[in-house]
Amino acid sequence: MKPLVVFADAQAAGVQILRAALAGRPESYTDGVTVGSLVPGDRSPETPHLPYVLVRKDGDLPHPSMANAKVLLRVTAWHEDADQAHDLAMLCQGLLLVHSGPIIRGVRPVTGPLPAVDDVSLVDVSTFVVNTNVKPVPL
Template structure:
């Protein structure tokens, strides 16, 4: 019996997509105008939300991968950065879909200041359980 060929989808892109869609429908003042991406901005248009994959660890059975997603929010002030980071974390925690089957809280939100721009930011992490994709044999 041969083993199935299993790969894991791009959880970083999926996380950004989840937040992009979820934030578009929000009315909180600190969300207005927020953009979501996966790259560190040179000079971010505020507010800016970045989603990055920090780690991943597939289960030995290849039936699941546990990935750490880091959400960093640049905003006009520390309070709004915190509030938007907290909302992003919450939105990821309630999400279940074709790539991420669920998330658990890990750290944050934690306040900081961007070393380059001096802009207030806040960062948090979640542990995402990622569904595998079984590829057809060729």
């Protein structure tokens, strides 16, 4: 009989990884950064939500066995200007690429960081996608 396994929430793990890794960073563009999985309702430059990093599951990739799951995570960084949004996104991408832990055991780049403008607030953002390898959890 095959063992029964499930996979933990890669999106929540991505949020936790970046919260911990960004805490206390010396780069000025990380000062006051918030990491979450929901887009803030009021994300204008005048509010204290900036800088903000959003981590969202972007999809699952097929996996041939229950020994590993592949989950795409999209990370978007809002900041006061395009340069700081890019720098924050690049740092987040780097922090994820070197991570190996109890849920996400490996990360590879897929695309980005790419510059954009938030269509609601007109705030500069930078976004990227990574492919995560997620460990199974035996039940």
